[in-house]
Amino acid sequence: MSVDQSTSLTVSGVEASIGGSRILRGVSFVVPPKSVFCLMGRNGVGKTSTLRSIVGLMKTEAGNITLGGRDLKKMLPEERARTGIGFVPQGREIFPHLTVEENLEIGMKAQGLKQNKKAKLDRVFSLFPILKEFIPRKGGMLSGGQQQQLAIARALLTEPKILILDEPTEGIQPNIIDQISETIKMLRAEGQMSILLVEQYLDFCKELADTFAIMNRGAVVVAGPVADLTETVIKEHLTV
Numbered sequence: 001m002s003v004d005q006s007t008s009l010t011v012s013g014v015e016a017s018i019g020g021s022r023i024l025r026g027v028s029f030v031v032p033p034k035s036v037f038c039l040m041g042r043n044g045v046g047k048t049s050t051l052r053s054i055v056g057l058m059k060t061e062a063g064n065i066t067l068g069g070r071d072l073k074k075m076l077p078e079e080r081a082r083t084g085i086g087f088v089p090q091g092r093e094i095f096p097h098l099t100v101e102e103n104l105e106i107g108m109k110a111q112g113l114k115q116n117k118k119a120k121l122d123r124v125f126s127l128f129p130i131l132k133e134f135i136p137r138k139g140g141m142l143s144g145g146q147q148q149q150l151a152i153a154r155a156l157l158t159e160p161k162i163l164i165l166d167e168p169t170e171g172i173q174p175n176i177i178d179q180i181s182e183t184i185k186m187l188r189a190e191g192q193m194s195i196l197l198v199e200q201y202l203d204f205c206k207e208l209a210d211t212f213a214i215m216n217r218g219a220v221v222v223a224g225p226v227a228d229l230t231e232t233v234i235k236e237h238l239t240v
Helices: 047-055 077-083 100-110 117-127 129-133 144-156 174-190 202-208 231-237
Strands: 009-018 021-031 036-040 062-067 085-088 162-166 194-198 211-216 219-225
Touching: 009 047, 021 036, 021 047, 021 062, 021 211, 021 219, 036 047, 036 202, 047 077, 047 085, 047 162, 047 194, 077 085, 085 144, 100 117, 100 144, 117 129, 117 144, 129 144, 144 162, 144 174, 174 194, 174 202, 194 202, 211 231, 219 231
Parallel strands: 036 194, 036 211, 085 162, 162 194
Antiparallel strands: 009 021, 009 062, 211 219
């Protein structure tokens, strides 16, 4: 039986510069369908820039990016989102002056998803119950961890083929990190999407990822199944 490749992301030879300085140097990796992939590396090696190039927020000078075999390179960020990319950036970027409910509705409207609104909301409330309690509360009144849950829930309401999370555990209290971890496990088990994480928290990656890549100086230097993330590899490429 053939594997559904619609959630597979391929990044091939991507190069990008800022102010004439090359920051991505032929970045290549594959996020297999319906899996969790962790992109790792020390600070400043190009991880967030790689994500921004995937979602269309950074102009690339060379290389290709495909989702389910579909070329994204010439698409605007909003077109890439409609193709099936859900993105939760560092800092979360929820709308602080809108309520939790309004933030979530924006996720559904982004994809023009008008049917089964209640079922879709019930779905994210089952993943993040606290959001249901805070429906009328403005996003800016939530804690950092609650805002992260809201940002992930909003991205899930776009029904992505791939969910991209940039540092989802950064500045988050341990109990919410556990909830996010359980949510990622559940999403992977359901097999409806792939998940690409940029993450510094090593144990989080080792627990969740199927495959990984490590970047250094704007390029991927090690990649493979998470079983290959040995102490030797960690010491060479991740230990500060």
